[in-house]
Amino acid sequence: MxxxxxxxxxxxxxxxxxxxxxxxxxxxxxxxxxxIGVLVGAGRAAGPHWLKRLLDAYVAIFRGxxxxxxxxxxxxxxxxxxxxxxxxxxxxGFPEFTWRFLVFSPYAASVVAxxxxxxxxxxxxxxxxILSIRxxxxxxxxxxxxxxxxxxxxxxxxxxxxxxxxxxxxxIIYLIKYSSLALIVTIQELTGKSNALxxxxxxxxxxxxxxxxxxxxxxxxxxxxxxxxEKRLHVPGMDQAKAG
Amino acid sequence: MVAQxxxxxFAKPRIAPDGAPPLMEAKNITKILGGKLILDDISLSLNKGxxxxxxxxxxxxxxxxxxxxxxxxxPDKGDVFLxxxxxxGMGHKNISAFRQEIGMIFQDFNLFDHLTxxxxxxxALRKVKKWPKDKALxxxxxxxxxxxxxxxxxxxxxxxxxxxKQRVSIARAMAMEPKLMLLDEPTSALDPELIxxxxxxxxxxxxxxxxxxMVTHQIGFARHLIHEIDFMENGxxxxxxxxxxxxxxxxxxxxxxxxxxxxxxxxx
Amino acid sequence: MSLLPDFSFYNAIVYIVKGTSLTxxxxxxSMLTGLAVGLPMAAVQVYGPRWGRFLVxxxxxxxRGIPILVLLFLFYFGIFGLVEKILAEIMGExxxxxxxVATLATxxxxxxxxxxxxxxxxILSLHxxxxxxxxxxxxxxxxxxxxIILPQALRVxxxxxxxxxxILLKDSALAYTLGTLEIMSRIRQMVSITHLHVPFYILAxxxxxxxxxVGIKALKKLEAxxxxxxxGAEVERETTLEDRTGQSE
Numbered sequence: 096m097x098x099x100x101x102x103x104x105x106x107x108x109x110x111x112x113x114x115x116x117x118x119x120x121x122x123x124x125x126x127x128x129x130x131i132g133v134l135v136g137a138g139r140a141a142g143p144h145w146l147k148r149l150l151d152a153y154v155a156i157f158r159g160x161x162x163x164x165x166x167x168x169x170x171x172x173x174x175x176x177x178x179x180x181x182x183x184x185x186x187x188g189f190p191e192f193t194w195r196f197l198v199f200s201p202y203a204a205s206v207v208a209x210x211x212x213x214x215x216x217x218x219x220x221x222x223x224x225i226l227s228i229r230x231x232x233x234x235x236x237x238x239x240x241x242x243x244x245x246x247x248x249x250x251x252x253x254x255x256x257x258x259x260x261x262x263x264x265x266x267i268i269y270l271i272k273y274s275s276l277a278l279i280v281t282i283q284e285l286t287g288k289s290n291a292l293x294x295x296x297x298x299x300x301x302x303x304x305x306x307x308x309x310x311x312x313x314x315x316x317x318x319x320x321x322x323x324x325e326k327r328l329h330v331p332g333m334d335q336a337k338a339g
Numbered sequence: 340m341v342a343q344x345x346x347x348x349f350a351k352p353r354i355a356p357d358g359a360p361p362l363m364e365a366k367n368i369t370k371i372l373g374g375k376l377i378l379d380d381i382s383l384s385l386n387k388g389x390x391x392x393x394x395x396x397x398x399x400x401x402x403x404x405x406x407x408x409x410x411x412x413x414p415d416k417g418d419v420f421l422x423x424x425x426x427x428g429m430g431h432k433n434i435s436a437f438r439q440e441i442g443m444i445f446q447d448f449n450l451f452d453h454l455t456x457x458x459x460x461x462x463a464l465r466k467v468k469k470w471p472k473d474k475a476l477x478x479x480x481x482x483x484x485x486x487x488x489x490x491x492x493x494x495x496x497x498x499x500x501x502x503x504k505q506r507v508s509i510a511r512a513m514a515m516e517p518k519l520m521l522l523d524e525p526t527s528a529l530d531p532e533l534i535x536x537x538x539x540x541x542x543x544x545x546x547x548x549x550x551x552x553m554v555t556h557q558i559g560f561a562r563h564l565i566h567e568i569d570f571m572e573n574g575x576x577x578x579x580x581x582x583x584x585x586x587x588x589x590x591x592x593x594x595x596x597x598x599x600x601x602x603x604x605x606x607x
Numbered sequence: 608m609s610l611l612p613d614f615s616f617y618n619a620i621v622y623i624v625k626g627t628s629l630t631x632x633x634x635x636x637s638m639l640t641g642l643a644v645g646l647p648m649a650a651v652q653v654y655g656p657r658w659g660r661f662l663v664x665x666x667x668x669x670x671r672g673i674p675i676l677v678l679l680f681l682f683y684f685g686i687f688g689l690v691e692k693i694l695a696e697i698m699g700e701x702x703x704x705x706x707x708v709a710t711l712a713t714x715x716x717x718x719x720x721x722x723x724x725x726x727x728x729x730i731l732s733l734h735x736x737x738x739x740x741x742x743x744x745x746x747x748x749x750x751x752x753x754x755i756i757l758p759q760a761l762r763v764x765x766x767x768x769x770x771x772x773x774i775l776l777k778d779s780a781l782a783y784t785l786g787t788l789e790i791m792s793r794i795r796q797m798v799s800i801t802h803l804h805v806p807f808y809i810l811a812x813x814x815x816x817x818x819x820x821v822g823i824k825a826l827k828k829l830e831a832x833x834x835x836x837x838x839g840a841e842v843e844r845e846t847t848l849e850d851r852t853g854q855s856e
Contacts, residue, residue: 254452
């Protein structure tokens with residue numbers, strides 16, 4: 096098979112399939128990750144003391160351990176926990192779903208792992224952005240008679256979104272790259288596909304290089320979109336990059 | 340006590356024209372910050388239309404006093420009454436209603452960095468007073484016009500000079516139609532050539548009959564507009580009187596303090 | 608596997624903890640490689656000629672745009688595979704690049720891309736006047752960089768460096784895919800023997816968490832040691848309206 100045919104007939108169609116699976120993992124993980132990041136970040140910046148402690152612990156654990164360990168735990172570790180639970184709950188007459196829900200499909204395990212890990216990182220940017228708002232801004236709002244919730248929606252949120260955008264956007268770019276770990280739980284996404292192709296055709300250099308180009312394209316596109324968004328939301332004098 | 344007798348010596352009895360209670364009355368305000376007594380049992384009052392100035396060396400508690408009058412900083416003891424209504428009595432839920440009726444001008448402007456000039460002025464009208472957008476914007480343009488900045492309405496704070504920022508912040512406070520304005524060293528963060536434009540706006544407010552309490556070292560510009568000066572030191576008011584009497588007696592703390600400032604800056 | 612005959616949990620844990628030294632060697636090696644690559648690249652990006660800036664830009668774009676896992680595969684199976692082949696042709700005998708070397712090279716070169724951006728930011732954040740003042744005193748351009756700018760830039764960069772450390776540490780766990788016998792691959796060996804996923808992965812989590820903590824603590828110490836004192840004040844709690852009225856929302 097000549098090289099061109101190999102690329103156009105075999106490699107590229109297979110990698111495109113992998114790319115589609117990658118997108119199916121990245122998009123929900125990114126959306127859910129940002130959601131968790133906003134909730135956790137706001138809780139850590141302005142919540143009651145006990146909540147701060149709890150959320151700090153969550154962030155410390157998910158940022159302090161490698162994503163491989165987390166992902167492996169979700170996919171390979173939890174079924175063991177499920178069996179253990181089943182051995183207790185089963186004889187007591189509990190229905191099966193009370194322990195079966197801990198057994199994740201590879202796809203569910205990936206999305207859960209990426210969401211929770213990404214959310215922990217996202218919350219750092221949200222928290223930092225909220226805390227970076229100068230005290231004077233809140234004082235001015237108070238002096239005009241804003242209530243706490245009015246201050247949040249008119250001052251805190253718009254400013255924090257702009258300040259956090261850079262960091263949160265970069266975090267999504269990280270997520271694009273770390274979605275490659277899904278191959279560890281047997282998903283044939285971009286990296287998994289390329290790994291299989293490399294060993295099947297015995298042409299690792301070409302396979303991995305082409306895969307690298309796919310990721311470069313994804314990351315570059317995402318970066319352009321992020322810059323565009325930052326420019327659109329730009330307000331003179333508010334340096335967004337600083338908060339990141 | 341010497342200081343106390345001085346206060347009495349310069350104070351003229353002031354009675355509201357119609358015998359009504361003072362517009363604002365702060366009673367026994369005490370504030371401790373970082374273990375230090377910043378405000379030591381201070382009381383003061385303002386009748387409608389009065390213009391009162393607080394002066395004194397830095398660290399004497401002037402700014403903290405303004406913050407306490409506005410209940411932005413909660414005093415440890417004492418209370419503030421606006422037209423006889425107690426701030427403490429408003430409770431947590433209604434304190435923002437209390438604050439709405441008082442306007443505050445900050446030393447460093449505190450414009451909302453993410454909003455244009457006209458949005459800065461209209462945002463509280465829309466969100467706090469729930470005015471419709473076009474009505475709020477019309478009011479904002481009116482107030483910006485009064486401070487001479489109608490043509491800068493679409494610029495962001497970072498695109499304005501210090502003097503212009505402060506004029507926008509005055510427009511922002513005035514748009515809420517407050518009963519009392521508090522001004523915390525409104526010109527101290529400005530370059531000398533920008534001070535005049537801000538002082539002009541403030542003088543116009545005074546002429547228009549606005550009740551104002553201002554912390555400043557710029558007294559000369561409107562001595563004839565000021566009804567009373569309080570001189571603060573170490574968290575207490577140690578001298579109180581109208582400008583003529585205070586400056587007539589060259590040995591009053593106020594006169595000595597101001598003459599030193601004049602020597603240093605070469606202008607009044 | 609040589610461990611099997613006298614397998615015990617004590618031995619298993621000792622075996623895994625011993626892998627820590629390989630993980631640490633991997634990270635320290637990669638950070639230093641990254642420093643050696645990143646620092647000159649940062650200087651080129653700020654002060655260098657246009658073509659130099661372009662080349663550094665391409666380097667950074669490449670390494671920051673590709674997942675570390677793909678980079679590991681690309682380097683180990685692709686590039687080093689090719690190098691092995693060529694060397695075999697020349698020398699006539701089989702040459703093997705050890706996985707440890709391939710991992711260290713990949714992590715180090717990647718970290719170089721990130722570190723160049725850290726130092727670029729640090730250099731740019733310094734007052735422009737510092738560089739000009741140095742030149743006005745007669746420093747050469749290189750002298751101004753090494754004696755005036757870099758000592759300050761290194762200081763400014765420490766918090767970002769701590770961050771880079773924790774990222775590298777976690778990325779190093781992927782080295783198992785190439786067969787480097789660091790913590791993660793030893794954990795996986797033990798799991799495949801015992802089929803006890805949860806306890807061993809919890810152990811992995813604890814080890815990595817501990818290493819993150821130690822490293823960041825050490826860098827914080829370093830930062831405090833070389834920091835100019837007088838920054839950062841304690842925040843005190845102020846009286847709130849609830850304190851005075853006894854109400855709350």
